[in-house]
Amino acid sequence: MELTLLPIGVRPGADEPAGGCGAGCGCGGDGGFDGDFDADHEYDPLECGLDPGLAELIAAGGLDPVQVEDIAHLAIEEDLDNGVDVTTVATIPEDAVATADFTARQAGTVAGLHVVEAVLSVVCTDEFEVERHVADGDRVAAGQVLLTVTARTRDLLTGERSALNLLCRLSGIATATRAWADALAGTPARVRDTRKTTPGLRALEKYAVRCGGGVNHRMSLSDAALVKDNHVIAAGGVAEAFRRVREEFPGVPVEVEVDRLDQLEPVIAEGADLILLDNMTPEETAEAVRIVAGRATLESSGRLTLENARAYAEAGVDYLAVGALTHSSPILDIGLDLRAEGRD
Incomplete structure (x- = not known):
């Protein structure tokens, strides 16, 4: 049986690349995981005490x-x-x-x-x-x-x-x-979650986001890289932080957080896959979209509300990251x- 599963609980061998976001991940990266639990993994997702029919239904939902x-x-x-x-x-x-x-x-x-x-x-x-x-x-x-x-x-x-x-x-x-999702209807933008989940319930909570019409960000720290402000401070700059991640984990999707428009060109030049626009206004977001001009996927975070969600979507970003979906609903x-x- 072919089942599309998120790689929760899978323990890949040491020779496999880092990363492993599944089909529900909004980053678009496959992290080396193709949904095929073959003999190499020695893992059967249906080996449990549940009724086989129920187990199949749960697995079909990506759990x-x-x-x-x-x-x-x-x-x-x-x-x-x-x-x-x-x-x-x-x-x-x-x-x-x-x-x-x-x-x-x-x-x-x-x-x-x-x-x-x-x-x-x-x-x-x-x-x-x-x-x-x-x-x-x-x-x-x-x-x-x-x-x-x-x-x-x-x-x-x-x-x-x-x-x-x-x-x-x-x-x-x-x-x-x-x-x-309703607030963004008719725009290309999608709402997606963060890692602000209840310990032990992340897979279920991210599943609930998918049920509501959203998409998932990375499932874990190993699925994709997200270079945030503290990484930038520790590494000595946005571009330098990105460069180090790319050198250490060349196959992993990398998202970089920026909070100023002048930071965009350096990270694009380094080859960032995704750029997180942190705490920018809709007007600043529209300018960021113009500067990037399709060279990277853009995500807005911070200052987001249901009331202004459509303004950010119409500015041209691909995703709106909303941690409140899982930590405050x-x-x-x-x-x-x-x-x-x-x-x-």
């Missing part, structure tokens, strides 16, 4: 099923803390079965439904049934049922909070991203409701 399963285990183990769900065990008969709906409490864009199924796979002691009403990336209305699950009542209630924590978080990111309110006829 590592093994990592998703690990996150699900961690969430449940954290919630149980080596004990049991005392409230549920005390109040629900062991053999009780219920049907429950994951329902949106507010309108938004959903992401993480297969992650919910992974959590249920971890917590459910018996087989469970799932009815999928929407897909990740769909816009949903308040009151809309997203997923229906029939399982042991104890398992449903024990896994409820872990499943909702992830679903609400990822759907909130997708919803916020969709608002930016509010959750999308989603609940789990047991159906009355399913209660015991």
Whole structure:
């Protein structure tokens, strides 16, 4: 089976080049990763305890099923803390079965439904049934049922909070991203994320950005180089910092941050692939686009809001980098409701 996966969790051999951003990375570099997990990697992304069909769906979304399963285990183990769900065990008969709906409490864009199924796979002691009403990336209305699950009542209630924590978080990111994507509609510019993610949840949060219509920046420090102000200070200049990265890692895409227009020509002369325009006004951005004249990909960062996003896009940049997508997006309110006829 050919699956397009982001290289999360892959440990390439020492003889492989640095870098490895996947198909969802906005930098356009492949980092030497072609999505083919062959025998040389000795890695099978579907080797996990999840249902094979579910694992394939997760993999098709660009996620590592093994990592998703690990996150699900961690969430449940954290919630149980080596004990049991005392409230549920005390109040629900062991053999009780219920049907429950994951329902949106507010309108938004959903992401993480297969992650919910992974959590249920971890917590459910018996087989469970799932009815999928929407897909990740769909816009949903308040009151809309997203997923229906029939399982042991104890398992449903024990896994409820872990499943909702992830679903609400990822759907909130997708919803916020969709608002930016809508603001840029009709322009060539795309909104993309940063590495300002929750430790341990980066792959899921960047997946949520894709569900919302955005694209991913580098997945890790090894995927691509980003020469920022502190690198410039330490190296003694923008061009010198770029030159050192290019010499050390010739196959890795290099993006250089500039905050003045006079820094553009030197980094272009060195051969920068991407240039990050930091804290420039829309007018300065338009001038930067004129100076670069298509010789490098341009990205705006800083001072960006939904209100001025279109002004930056119409100035001619290729990307708007918005760290708030993953570090500040509010959750999308989603609940789990047991159906009355399913209660015991």
